[in-house]
Structures are given as C-alpha cells and as structure tokens.
Amino acid sequence: MANNDFMQDFRNALGTFPTGVTIVTTLDKDNKPIGFTANSFTSVSLKPQLILICIDKASFNLGSFSKGESFAVNVLSESQDQISTTFARPVSDRFELIDWESRVTGSPIIKGSAAWFDCSKDNFIDGGDHFILVGRVLAFDSTTKTPLVYLRGNYVNLNLEQKMLLAMEDETTKVVVGALIECRKKIFLIEDGSTDVLHFPAASRLGTFDDEMSLLGRLKKMNILAAEHYLFSVFESSDNKTSLIYYRAQIDEEILSDKGQFYDFNKIPFERLEDEASRIMLRRYIEERELNAFGIFVGKEVDGKVEAITKTNAKL
Numbered sequence: 001m002a003n004n005d006f007m008q009d010f011r012n013a014l015g016t017f018p019t020g021v022t023i024v025t026t027l028d029k030d031n032k033p034i035g036f037t038a039n040s041f042t043s044v045s046l047k048p049q050l051i052l053i054c055i056d057k058a059s060f061n062l063g064s065f066s067k068g069e070s071f072a073v074n075v076l077s078e079s080q081d082q083i084s085t086t087f088a089r090p091v092s093d094r095f096e097l098i099d100w101e102s103r104v105t106g107s108p109i110i111k112g113s114a115a116w117f118d119c120s121k122d123n124f125i126d127g128g129d130h131f132i133l134v135g136r137v138l139a140f141d142s143t144t145k146t147p148l149v150y151l152r153g154n155y156v157n158l159n160l161e162q163k164m165l166l167a168m169e170d171e172t173t174k175v176v177v178g179a180l181i182e183c184r185k186k187i188f189l190i191e192d193g194s195t196d197v198l199h200f201p202a203a204s205r206l207g208t209f210d211d212e213m214s215l216l217g218r219l220k221k222m223n224i225l226a227a228e229h230y231l232f233s234v235f236e237s238s239d240n241k242t243s244l245i246y247y248r249a250q251i252d253e254e255i256l257s258d259k260g261q262f263y264d265f266n267k268i269p270f271e272r273l274e275d276e277a278s279r280i281m282l283r284r285y286i287e288e289r290e291l292n293a294f295g296i297f298v299g300k301e302v303d304g305k306v307e308a309i310t311k312t313n314a315k316l
C-alpha cells in the first residue's frame, strides 16, 4: 500500500540520523521499577538543565510517565545492546536481570550505563502520536564507556569491523564468512542433498561479486545480489580453531535456486540446521527482525549470549 511505503520511507529517512540508545525509567504507583528503550533523547537547555524524550501514546507504561513526578534516562554503553532489546519487548519484568540503584528521585539508574540523568518532570507536551516528556535534571553522571549507537535499525559497534580485519589476518585461525539472506520474512538456506542438512551460504572470505570463490561471488552465482550487507555475528567455534563471521542482507525478489530455497520465518525446520550455533543465530535474527533492531552477536559457538568482544575470547 502506498501509505505503508510512505511510512517506511519516512522511517528510513529518520534512521539515517545516528543516535544513542537510552532506557527511560520510573517507579509505578506500586513503586515497581518500569522502563522502556528510547532513542528520542535530546538535550534541551543548559541553564536550567533540561532534557527530553518522546513517549508513544500507545506505550503500556504511559500512565506511569504521565502521572509520575520524576523519571531517569540511562544512556546505554556499547555492551548493553541486550538490555536495549529487553526494554523494547513485551517482557513481564524487564528489571528481573538488571542491576540498578536509586539516586535522587528513586527512578532506576542502571549500572554499567555510559551516563544517566535523574529528572523531575518539567513538562508533558502533546506531539502527534507521541508525548514529549521534558525533564529537569536533578542529578547526573557520565563515564568514559563507549556508548551504544543506533543507526538505520542497527546497533553499531564502532570498533568491530576493525577487529574483524585483524582476525582475518591471523593465519592460525580458519575463517568462515557466511550470510543470512532474507526476502520478506523468509530466510535462504542451502540444502546438502546427500545428508538433508541445511546451512547458510558461506565461504572463506567476503570478497567481491567477481571473485567466484568468495561469499559475494557465490551469492552472485545464485543470483543473490544484495546491495547492502551488515555485520551480524562474530564468534569462535567450540574448538577455538575457526572464527565465524556472519553478515545479514535483504533482497526484494525471491530467487529460484537448485542449491537451496527461502524458508518462511514460521516454517523453518530448525532441527535440520547444521549446528546449534546456526539455530541460536537464526532465532536471534528472527526476533530482532520483528523489532527492526539488530544487534551484533560476539561470543562462543555454544553459549549464545551477547558479550563484549575482547582479545582473549575471540582471538581478535
């Protein structure tokens, strides 16, 4: 529908503006901590110290923020993308695994954040399908932690691409570069005819469309010409001998291939995927696709949790 296309174009245009990611928190009427992910955070005034965030009128917690007298804004650090995902999803208790404390107003201050602002409510202004919540800063703090960055629907890890290049130069480690190719909520999987096993397209390097042995070359041979690809996952095999680097890309038209096919998100035969790492990765992809908020997974093949990349745990 034309209207949907317009909305998507509008979202895409807004998404070109890189932002940080915050968790906006308060206490509800029963003094229970509540909060949600927001990237609409903006500084308003230096004197007096005012900031704002925009809250969707459809927000489940709108009542607490409109009636409450205070709130806090936590600026997430680079390693906290999982917290961002938790606070953007319908989770019954988003604070269950969160380490937090109270400062001046009692609104939750999340430990490990790059910065925080504890505010009294200064104004609550109508703004289309959102309300603009203006806060007067009563206390704040900041650290030298690198903030989490959000751009075009992705969490951006500013250092990761550089670290990957170093991994590729390390001759003692085998490198596998794979791709999650999506076409309208379907994912492309290659079938191994003899064993019935499914796997993602992969090669030993990303390469170019002209390089037949590279990932992009192999994709081109299957008529998969994705204009843009984003880093999605970097992890080590359980025996520490292989670094696996996965990209994600979207194409508009489903292609026909004798090598594999597109599987609807709801009909993926997970049991046929080649290993547990692939299953974890694909489940995360589908979850984040629904939210349109992609993180970068960095870690070990088996544990499946997001963790900060370090020289020791990923040989980078």
Ligand SMILES: Cc1cc2nc3c(=O)[nH]c(=O)nc-3n(C[C@H](O)[C@H](O)[C@H](O)COP(=O)(O)O)c2cc1C
Residues within 6 Å of the ligand: 021, 035, 036, 037, 038, 039, 040, 041, 053, 054, 055, 056, 058, 059, 060, 061, 062, 084, 087, 088, 089, 090, 150, 291, 293
């Ligand atoms: C990166 C990111 C930024 C977001 N920014 C905002 C925002 O600024 N304002 C907002 O109301 N929702 C924002 N959302 C969506 C909310 O976090 C999401 O709808 C959440 O489920 C709302 O929770 P609630 O209904 O429990 O309040 C954002 C989500 C993501 C992933």
